[in-house]
Amino acid sequence: MDDPTAPPRTPSSSSSQLNTPPTMLRTPQALQSLTPSRHIDRLINFNHHQSPSRTIYSDRFIPSRSGSNFPLFDISNTPSEGRDDSSSAYGTLLRAALFGPDARGVVPPATPEKRSAIQMNPPSPNIFRFKTETRPSMHSLSPFGFDDVVTGAHHSPVKAPRKVPRSPYKVLDAPALQDDFYLNLVDWSSHNVLAVGLGNCVYLWNACSSKVTKLCDLGIDDSVCSVGWAQRGTHLAVGTSNGKVQIWDASHCRRVRTMEGHRLRIGALAWSSSMLSSGSRDKTILQRDIRAQEDFVSKLSGHKSEVCGLKWSYDNRELASGGNDNRLFVWNQHSTQPVLKYCEHTAAVKAIAWSPHLHGLLASGGGTADRCIRFWNTTTNSHLSCMDTGSQVCNLVWSKNVNELVSTHGYSQNQIIVWRYPTMSKLATLTGHSYRVLYLAISPDGQTIVTGAGDETLRFWNVFPSPKSQNTESEIGASSLGRTIIR
Numbered sequence: 077m078d079d080p081t082a083p084p085r086t087p088s089s090s091s092s093q094l095n096t097p098p099t100m101l102r103t104p105q106a107l108q109s110l111t112p113s114r115h116i117d118r119l120i121n122f123n124h125h126q127s128p129s130r131t132i133y134s135d136r137f138i139p140s141r142s143g144s145n146f147p148l149f150d151i152s153n154t155p156s157e158g159r160d161d162s163s164s165a166y167g168t169l170l171r172a173a174l175f176g177p178d179a180r181g182v183v184p185p186a187t188p189e190k191r192s193a194i195q196m197n198p199p200s201p202n203i204f205r206f207k208t209e210t211r212p213s214m215h216s217l218s219p220f221g222f223d224d225v226v227t228g229a230h231h232s233p234v235k236a237p238r239k240v241p242r243s244p245y246k247v248l249d250a251p252a253l254q255d256d257f258y259l260n261l262v263d264w265s266s267h268n269v270l271a272v273g274l275g276n277c278v279y280l281w282n283a284c285s286s287k288v289t290k291l292c293d294l295g296i297d298d299s300v301c302s303v304g305w306a307q308r309g310t311h312l313a314v315g316t317s318n319g320k321v322q323i324w325d326a327s328h329c330r331r332v333r334t335m336e337g338h339r340l341r342i343g344a345l346a347w348s349s350s351m352l353s354s355g356s357r358d359k360t361i362l363q364r365d366i367r368a369q370e371d372f373v374s375k376l377s378g379h380k381s382e383v384c385g386l387k388w389s390y391d392n393r394e395l396a397s398g399g400n401d402n403r404l405f406v407w408n409q410h411s412t413q414p415v416l417k418y419c420e421h422t423a424a425v426k427a428i429a430w431s432p433h434l435h436g437l438l439a440s441g442g443g444t445a446d447r448c449i450r451f452w453n454t455t456t457n458s459h460l461s462c463m464d465t466g467s468q469v470c471n472l473v474w475s476k477n478v479n480e481l482v483s484t485h486g487y488s489q490n491q492i493i494v495w496r497y498p499t500m501s502k503l504a505t506l507t508g509h510s511y512r513v514l515y516l517a518i519s520p521d522g523q524t525i526v527t528g529a530g531d532e533t534l535r536f537w538n539v540f541p542s543p544k545s546q547n548t549e550s551e552i553g554a555s556s557l558g559r560t561i562i563r
Contacts, residue, residue, distance in 0.1 A: 240494055240504035244535035248281065249561040250274055255511055255530025257426060257443070257470065257486065258343045258357075258384040258400065260302045262515040262528045266309035269326065270517065270526060272534065272562060273300030278314055279562050280326060283519070288562055291329055292322070304345030304352075309520075313352055315342030321354050323366060335371040337362045346386035346395065353395060355383030361397055361407075378405050378414045385428040385440075394454060396438055398425030404440050406454050416457055422446040429472035431497075433479050441469025444487050449500075463500045465493065470514050475540040476522035482539055484527055486512030492527060494539050508535055534562065 252275035253261065261273035270281040276294040281287070294300060294316060302315035311332065314322045319338035324331050337354075344355035352364045361376035361383055376397075385398030395407040397414075402421045405414035418440070427441030427449075436455035442448050447467055451460040468486035475481060480503065482494050490513055492506040515528030523542055528534045 238503065238541060240506075240539050241537070242504065242506060244506075244508060244537050246536040248534040248536075250528060250532050250534050251561070253515075253528055253530065253532045253534075255514065257424070257468075257512070257514060258382055260304070260344055260384075260515070261300065262517045262526060262534070263303050263305050263312075264517040264519055264526065265305040265312075265326070266307065266520045268520055269305075269309070270534075271303045271305060271312055271326075272528070273303050273314070274562070275299060278303060278312070278324075281562055286560070289329065291324055291326065292331065301341045301343050302345045302354075304347060306347050306352075307349065313345050313347070313354075315345050315354060317341040319356060319358070321345070321352070321364065323352075333366065335364055337364075337372045337375075343382065343384050344386040344397075346388050348388040348392040348395070351392075353386055353388070355386045355397060355399075357382040359383065359399070361386070361395075374412055376407055376412055376414075378417075379403060381424075384424060384426045387428040387430055389430045389436075389438075390432050391435070394430075394436075396428050396430065396440070398428050398440060400424040402442070402446070404428070404452075406438070416454055418450075418452060418459070420450060420459060420462075421448070423468075427469045427472040427483065429474050429481065431474050432476050433474070439472050439474070439481060441465075441472050441483060444468040449483060449495075451498075461498070461500070463495075467491065468512065470512060471516035473516055473518050473525065476518075477540055477543045480540065482516070482525055484513035484516045486514065490529070492525075492537065492539075504539065506537060506539075509533065 250272060253272070254275075259273075263271050264283075265271065268283045270283060271291070272279050272281065276296065276299045278291040278300055280289040280291050282289070291312065292314065294314075297318075299317045300314060301317050302313075304313045304315075305311075306313070310325065310327060312324045312326050314324060316322065319336065319340055319342060321335045321337075321342060322331055323333040323335070338356040338358050338360070340357035342354050342356050346353045346355075350365060350367050352366060353361055354364065355361050359377070359379045359381060361379075362372040363374040363376065364372045379397065379399035379401055380403070381400035383397055383399050385396075387396050388394070389396070393409060395409075397405045397407065399405075402419070402423055402425060404418040404421060404425050406416035406418075407413075408415055421440065421442040423443030423446035425440055425442055427439075429439045431437035431439070436453050437460075438452045438454055440450050440452070442450075444467075447465050447469065449463045449465060449469060449472065451462075452458070453460055465483065465485060467489045469483055470486050471484040473482055479497050480495060481497060482492060485491050485493070490507070490509050490511060492509075492513060494503040494506075495501070496503055509527065509529040509531055511530035513527050513529050516525060518525050521542070523540050524536055524538055525540075526534055526536050
């Protein structure tokens with residue numbers, strides 16, 4: 077209902093005829109009372125028309141898209157006619173980015189102008205182009221790249237397996253090197269000196285200078301059955317066929333001490349700091365402290381046949397022993413009876429090696445009737461795995477630099493095998509010896525092994541990589557290739 081007191085409206089005051097702001101929408105009477113009529117006429121021009129040269133500005137900035145390469149993604153440059161078309165274009169682009177160009181599906185049609193541009197000029201991989209393109213795939217907006225043959229993320233190249241040289245880089249003649257499975261006649265010191273027992277003599281070969289030194293001669297009535305370097309690399313223990321252990325100062329070629337206790341030959345030696353363990357054909361193991369006056373401080377009994385393998389763990393807490401009775405025993409520092417007994421092998425256990433990478437991991441190998449490498453966890457007293465190698469296992473040694481180990485073999489293949497643990501996949505099989513590979517030692521840098529056999533040769537092989545912190549080449553590896561005699 078109209079208000080009777082409201083003043084009547086005149087047609088001239090209608091806002092539809094005036095291009096005025098809201099504050100100017102008043103009656104003529106009100107306008108006349110506020111401002112002069114000339115001012116109103118100047119401000120409100122009924123015959124006002126926009127100038128064609130005048131630019132109209134907006135509160136939104138819409139960039140020009142003429143230089144953009146939208147046809148690359150099949151996106152039309154024309155305004156979309158609805159929310160569904162915009163969503164479809166976005167979905168198509170997202171599917172193409174995630175699953176590749178083959179998964180685009182139906183796309184909005186491109187304008188004729190853009191189609192002709194695409195046909196004349198193949199699309200660049202960039203939606204926003206640069207004048208110079210050096211690596212197109214680096215500028216693609218898609219994180220997966222349409223240029224890739226394989227759909228999906230870019231994968232780095234697979235690292236090629238490490239290649240192990242199949243031939244020894246050096247061969248030494250070792251006359252009178254015995255072909256006896258139960259002896260241990262080769263050892264490599266921390267000072268890079270190789271000790272070899274040949275007949276009744278011990279020779280030292282310096283790996284840096286290739287100098288050969290005769291350390292000792294036991295005489296016609298005795299022979300060398302085992303050699304073992306102390307951890308410091310200055311003293312060498314020599315086990316003899318008469319059941320004695322001689323300690324020699326290698327730097328001065330001087331015998332320091334002779335210790336007795338065994339009745340028969342000593343085929344195995346193992347050092348633990350100042351403690352020396354010796355295993356004999358008399359079935360016993362003697363613990364000797366070279367600082368004490370006594371020849372031995374304790375006797376370990378348990379084997380029923382000759383002791384042919386001895387190894388202390390890296391923490392010097394456990395001693396592993398193997399014998400011709402097919403038994404593998406583990407002793408602690410103070411026990412006189414084995415604390416762990418393993419009876420799974422079916423032949424003599426000479427090959428014994430403690431892992432330097434995992435505490436309590438022990439590897440052992442059996443003789444001709446067994447042919448297996450077995451792994452044990454002495455911490456949990458469990459048998460971990462078994463690998464049948466197909467031939468007599470003579471020696472085992474772990475790499476210090478990587479989780480790998482090498483085994484040497486006798487009947488019937490006389491091979492050397494490099495294994496990757498724990499998969500026990502073969503990295504290399506090395507051949508060259510014509511007799512059983514009975515002797516094995518590893519260089520102090522952990523890269524080179526030396527093998528000895530009844531064919532009276534010592535062969536040097538580069539089988540393990542250098543440690544990550546080591547950038548220089550091994551001094552052994554720098555030795556010249558050739559064949560020389562060790563005495």
